[in-house]
Amino acid sequence: MSPKIHLFLAPGACSLAPHILLQEIGIPFKTTTLRVEKRFPEEYLQLNPKGQVPFLHLDSETITENPAILTAIAQIDPSKHLLGKTDIEKVRCYEWMNWIxxxxxxxxxxxxxxxxxxxxxxxxxxxxxxxxxxxxxxxxQYIEEKLGERKWAVGDDFTAADAYLFVFYRWGGPTGFSMKERFPNYTRLAEQVVKRGAVSKAAEEEGITLLGNKHIWD
Ligand SMILES: N[C@@H](CCC(=O)N[C@@H](CS)C(=O)NCC(=O)O)C(=O)O
Known part of the structure; x- marks a missing residue:
């Protein structure tokens, strides 16, 4: 039986990463959109006293913190290998997620x-x-060098690390960085990410542009 899944997010925020992963898995889930740019809405503090998005309801559990949420989602369908295919790829995925x-x-x-x-x-x-x-x-610059010629951050396929890296690529332009010119490897990764159907679906649901500069709230 599919778990009951409910993601609390803000458009274009770091919650975009788990939102993308849920779309990748392709099972039914619910979302609630909160506005957090000024202040986290008080009425939701009882659901997440940390006062931040994302948080995830997975059956009777409330999960906070992106690396934990991304892990919980990836575990729903291990056949998708969203944390990588091998033990060492999983380790590298955590290395990325914790640093991000x-x-x-x-x-x-x-x-x-x-x-x-x-x-x-x-x-x-x-x-x-x-x-x-x-x-x-x-x-x-660290991301740029660590990615080098690689197509994906970990192993030879898309993982949670790519979705998570993509969030912060989107924030670069509006923050004043010429991403394409200064960070071509990171740009290549972002361009790969936006080709995924799951990513378009998440963006459409959130009402954000993928490589434009709308909604970058932290
Ligand atoms: N460590 C948390 C950080 C979450 C976070 O900073 N979320 C931002 C949106 S990107 C937020 O809700 N900010 C509102 C606030 O801090 O008041 C995670 O990785 O999930």
């Missing part, structure tokens, strides 16, 4: 969009944002 969640999202973009997490004094926000841009550039 902690460094690229939490630290780099987190300090750009929400400098108040890092300093109390509003007068210092711009200085924090400036440093964030440098950290984002360093992260993008």
């Amino acid at each position: 969640s902690g460094k690229l999202h939490g630290q780099a973009f987190g300090s750009l969009f929400r400098p108040q997490r890092y300093v109390k004094d509003e007068a210092l926000y711009d200085a924090v944002r400036e440093r964030s841009k440098e950290t984002i550039a360093e992260c993008y």
Whole structure:
């Protein structure tokens, strides 16, 4: 019997990665769209006290944190190999997901969009944002070099790591980075990702453009 699945997301947010994975699996699921750009809606705090999207209801479980959510979704249909095909590919997938969640999202973009997490004094926000841009550039360069000539981030096929990397590729243009010119390997990966039917479906449902600059909220 299929599990009962309900994803809480915000358009174009990091929740796009689990949304893509659910579409890849192709079993029925429900979504609820929340707006989080200003403040996470208070009435949903009882469902996720962390006050963030994504969170996933999987039968009677509530799951938070992208690497955990992506894992839970991938486990629903192991035949899709969304965490890779071999043990070492799985390890590499976790290596990507943890780094994306902690460094690229939490630290780099987190300090750009929400400098108040890092300093109390509003007068210092711009200085924090400036440093964030440098950290984002360093992260993008790391991705660029780590990808090299590879078609996909892990192994020889699409995995959760690609969906998750794609989210932050989308955020690059609107943040002021010339993604195509500066990061051709990352661009190649993003262009592969957008060709997938599952990705178009997720984007259509969220009302976002895939490589445009609408909706990049953190
Ligand atoms: N560590 C969390 C981060 C989730 C996160 O930062 N979500 C953003 C959207 S991309 C959010 O809900 N921001 C609202 C807020 O922090 O108030 C994860 O990986 O799932």
